[in-house]
Amino acid sequence: MWWKITSVVLLVYTIIAGFLVPLKSGIERVEPQAAQTGEQTTIRFFGYNTFFARPSDEPLRVWLYYNDQYALYAKTVRPLNDTILEATFSLPVNLPDGKPFVLLNALVDHPTAGASLLPAALTLRQADTLSAPLDPAWTQTPVEQLHVQKGFSFPYQNILYETIRNTYFHVPMWFVLLFLFAASVWYSVKYLRRPEPDLDRYAAAYAEVGILFGLLGLVSGMVWANYTWGRPWSNDIKQLMTAVALLVYMAYFILRGSFSDPEKSARLAAVYNIFAFASLIPLLYILPRMFDSLHPGATGNPAFGTQDLDNTMRAVFYPAIIGWTLLGFWIADLRTRYQRLHDRAMGVD
Amino acid sequence: MNWRSLLPLLHKEMVLEWRQRYALSGIVLYVVSMVFVVYVASVKPTPPMWNTLFWLIVLFASINAVVKSFVRESGARQLYYYQLADPAALVLAKVLYNALLLLVLSGLASVAFALVADSPVQRWPLFLGTLALGSASFSIAFTFISAIAAKADHGATLVAILSFPVVLPMLLTLLRLSAASFAPEGMPLDTWADVRNLLAVDAILIALVFVLFPYIWRD
Numbered sequence: 001m002w003w004k005i006t007s008v009v010l011l012v013y014t015i016i017a018g019f020l021v022p023l024k025s026g027i028e029r030v031e032p033q034a035a036q037t038g039e040q041t042t043i044r045f046f047g048y049n050t051f052f053a054r055p056s057d058e059p060l061r062v063w064l065y066y067n068d069q070y071a072l073y074a075k076t077v078r079p080l081n082d083t084i085l086e087a088t089f090s091l092p093v094n095l096p097d098g099k100p101f102v103l104l105n106a107l108v109d110h111p112t113a114g115a116s117l118l119p120a121a122l123t124l125r126q127a128d129t130l131s132a133p134l135d136p137a138w139t140q141t142p143v144e145q146l147h148v149q150k151g152f153s154f155p156y157q158n159i160l161y162e163t164i165r166n167t168y169f170h171v172p173m174w175f176v177l178l179f180l181f182a183a184s185v186w187y188s189v190k191y192l193r194r195p196e197p198d199l200d201r202y203a204a205a206y207a208e209v210g211i212l213f214g215l216l217g218l219v220s221g222m223v224w225a226n227y228t229w230g231r232p233w234s235n236d237i238k239q240l241m242t243a244v245a246l247l248v249y250m251a252y253f254i255l256r257g258s259f260s261d262p263e264k265s266a267r268l269a270a271v272y273n274i275f276a277f278a279s280l281i282p283l284l285y286i287l288p289r290m291f292d293s294l295h296p297g298a299t300g301n302p303a304f305g306t307q308d309l310d311n312t313m314r315a316v317f318y319p320a321i322i323g324w325t326l327l328g329f330w331i332a333d334l335r336t337r338y339q340r341l342h343d344r345a346m347g348v349d
Numbered sequence: 350m351n352w353r354s355l356l357p358l359l360h361k362e363m364v365l366e367w368r369q370r371y372a373l374s375g376i377v378l379y380v381v382s383m384v385f386v387v388y389v390a391s392v393k394p395t396p397p398m399w400n401t402l403f404w405l406i407v408l409f410a411s412i413n414a415v416v417k418s419f420v421r422e423s424g425a426r427q428l429y430y431y432q433l434a435d436p437a438a439l440v441l442a443k444v445l446y447n448a449l450l451l452l453v454l455s456g457l458a459s460v461a462f463a464l465v466a467d468s469p470v471q472r473w474p475l476f477l478g479t480l481a482l483g484s485a486s487f488s489i490a491f492t493f494i495s496a497i498a499a500k501a502d503h504g505a506t507l508v509a510i511l512s513f514p515v516v517l518p519m520l521l522t523l524l525r526l527s528a529a530s531f532a533p534e535g536m537p538l539d540t541w542a543d544v545r546n547l548l549a550v551d552a553i554l555i556a557l558v559f560v561l562f563p564y565i566w567r568d
Contacts, residue, residue, distance in 0.1 A: 192564050240521075247514035254510055258501040264568070268497050271561045275493060276515050278553050283518035286546050290525070 003326050010323030017152075017316045018168040024149055025050040026156030027118035030106050034123040038093045043122070045085040045108060048156060050116070052079035058111035062087040063143055064104040064122060070096045072104070073141035092135030094126065101125045107143060114149030116156065155310050159228050166224045167313065168320040173217030175321050176328040177245070178281075180210035183329070185277045188270035197348075198340065200266035203273060204256065205335035207249050209328050214246045229294055237291040241284050248276045262348060354434040358442035365421065366450075372421075376414045380406065380458045388465035396469035396531050403462055404524055407455045407483065408516070414454060415447050415491035416508045419499035424568075431566055440562045444492045444555070451484035469531045475540065476530040482547050483523045489554045490516050496565050522547055 026048040035041050045062065052060060062074035062085070074087035085108065095102050106121035154164055184206035191199040221239065222232035233239060255272050259265035288295075366373055383406045387394070394402060419427070430439055459480065462468065470476045491512055498507040522543050529540050 192561075241518070244514050244517045247517075251511045251514055255497070255501070255507065258503065258507060260502075264500065267564055268500055271564050272494070272497055272511060275554070275557055275561060276511075278557050279490060279515050279550060280518060282550055282553065283522070283546065287518055287521060290522075290542065290546075 004330055007323050007326030007330055010319045011327060014168050014316060014320040014323055018165050018320070021312070021316075022153050023049050023162065023164070024153045024156045025108075025110060025113040025116045026158070027106050027108060027116050027121065028158070030118065030121045033121070034125065035089075035091060036125050036127045037091055037095060038127050039091050040088070041091060042086055042088050044080075045087060045106060047083045047085065047108070047116070048161070050085075050108075050110070050113060051082045052085045052108075052110070053082045054112075056111045060085070060111070061109040063107040063109075063141075064089065064124070065107045065117070065143055066096060066102055066104055066138070068143075070138040071107075071141070071143045072137060090137070091124065092137040094132060094135055095124065096134060096138060099126070109146050111147055112149070113147075115146040118158070152312055152315075154313055163224055163227055164313075166220060168316050170217060170220040170224055171317070172321045172324040173213050173220065174242070176213045176324045177210050177217060177242075179325050180206045180213060180328050180332065181245070181249070181277060181281075183332070184210060185273055188273040191266060191270045192274075195263065195267065197262070197266065197343065198336075200270065201336045201339045201343075202332070203270060204253075205332040205339065207252055207273065208335060209332040211246055211249050212331075213324075213328055214242055214249075218242055218246070225294075234294060236294045237288050238293060238295050241287060245280060245284065248280055252276065352438065354438045355442055355445075358434060358439055359446055362442060362446040366446075369421070372417060376410060376454060377457065379413060380410045380454060381461055383410070384458065384461040384465055387462070394466050397528065399462075399466060399469055400524055400528050400531070402466075403459065404483075404520060404527070406458050406462065407451075408487070408520065410454050410458060411451050411484075411487045412491055412509055412512065414450055415488065416495050416498075416505055418443050418447060418492055419496050420505075427566070436562055436566050437559050440492070440496065440558060444488055444558065447492050448485050448488035451488050452481060455480045455484055470527075471533050472530045475538075476527060478544070479523060479526040479530060482526070482544065482551075483519075486519045486523070486547060486551055486554075487516060489551060489558060490519070493554070493558050493562075496562070500565065500568070519547065519550065 027050075028046045028048045030046070031044045032041075035043075043064075060077050060079065062077050064072040064074075066072075072089055072092065074089055076088045078086045080086060102124050103120040104122045104124055106118040107115060109115045157164060184203045187199050187203035187206065191203060218239070221242075225234065225236075226232045252269060252273055256265050256269045259268065387402050387406070422430075456477075459468070459470075459476070463470075491508065494512040494515065495508050498505075498511060501507050526540055526543050526547075529538050529543075532538055
């Protein structure tokens with residue numbers, strides 16, 4: 001009983017926190033995206049979830065940021081409205097290390113919304129070759145004393161925007177699928193050791209609900225991929241592996257249905273379940289590390305990187321996994337009880 | 350397990366195959382006609398296409414070759430064998446025999462395919478090693494699943510449904526390995542990880558065959 005309540009509480013928390021917590025302020029783009037050295041230039045910063053125009057006691061500070069050593073500070077900053085900001089720079093006459101061009105990151109520091117960064121926002125080109133000592137503008141006002149937003153918010157990421165909330169609904173499906181299939185195999189092993197129809201019902205129910213969660217994960221992933229990768233299906237290795245796992249368990253149900261003797265059906269299905277799980281799961285873990293993937297995490301590490309999940313997201317993500325897992329086991333439990341009553345009514349048990 | 354019965358059982362499989370030559374020649378003809386279909390259909394396959402077509406031919410030839418393992422002889426005679434010899438030795442003999450058969454078939458397929466479509470293979474040792482690994486993997490998975498499916502009423506179609514998703518991850522790894530064998534000599538390659546993964550999965554599966562087979566053969 002307690003775990004069913006836990007499941008409901010965690011899922012309600014996941015849905016409320018997952019949908020209502022705002023994103024951090026971010027910079028969508030800057031205009032123009034290229035400039036030349038030595039110019040006086042006005043650059044427009046387009047913000048997302050920002051409130052540039054809201055009055056505050058401290059000034060809004062804007063940098064074009066090359067690295068820890070070199071950054072250009074805006075001379076004047078003028079917010080047009082909450083999401084558009086005009087900053088004037090007098091660009092230096094030359095570039096660090098005598099490079100022909102550098103990619104600068106845009107950095108806006110707001111006293112209450114905190115600092116937001118857009119990587120590689122602007123290309124700065126060297127107007128004509130000049131071997132003078134480096135312009136002091138690069139080091140005059142270093143990036144320091146950045147503000148951190150107070151309160152609970154999810155990270156802003158270009159491309160993802162608000163879809164980052166899908167992390168709490170799409171990603172746990174994969175965890176639940178693995179837990180349910182593992183539980184199904186566990187009951188298959190138990191059935192082979194002690195052939196009781198109830199153990200077989202559990203194995204079948206866990207596999208069934210596992211397929212349901214696999215389909216949900218696939219569909220929620222395809223909707224997400226449609227917005228972020230541009231199309232719902234890109235033959236990504238993880239998409240393929242999920243489809244294969246679903247095919248295996250659909251085959252498991254076809255095998256169950258192809259015997260008239262329930263004892264024989266349960267025994268051979270249990271054998272197939274164990275065999276298929278053992279051949280599938282090691283490669284399901286290994287293969288995504290061997291192939292390139294569009295999923296987060298570089299090749300060689302299919303999990304989330306440390307930068308993909310910050311602490312506020314963890315505070316929702318981990319409860320979401322537990323909540324969805326408990327829900328999956330709850331549905332499987334109900335399915336088993338239904339099947340048990342059904343078999344009893346039909347006089348099979 | 351009684352290992353002494355292994356060799357006579359292996360011998361039995363070979364003699365049986367040799368006496369029913371139509372099955373063997375049927376599979377060989379199947380490989381040749383598949384290769385010919387590719388020759389008729391496609392003008393000049395690129396290396397990735399060659400790879401895919403080749404492994405498709407091998408996959409379907411393998412499943413056709415292995416599917417008869419447990420349905421060739423009547424149920425009563427199988428029961429008789431299980432009394433004579435250890436069932437584990439019997440299934441191991443079938444796995445070994447099928448692995449050899451698949452190795453010969455895939456070798457034949459690669460020669461036939463190289464004749465009609467120029468083979469892009471540059472590193473023959475790696476390619477032959479891939480064929481051997483593929484034959485072993487397919488043999489274990491298909492033999493065991495055909496043992497399960499033989500208990501059902503319409504086994505032959507069931508084998509394909511049950512085994513394709515199981516071998517698909519192995520097939521992906523095999524495709525990578527054989528694609529690596531197209532790289533020119535002297536280019537550094539890291540194939541060890543793939544080989545190791547396949548060997549590990551094969552080891553797990555052969556262990557499971559021993560553990561699970563007693564639950565299949567008894568009726």
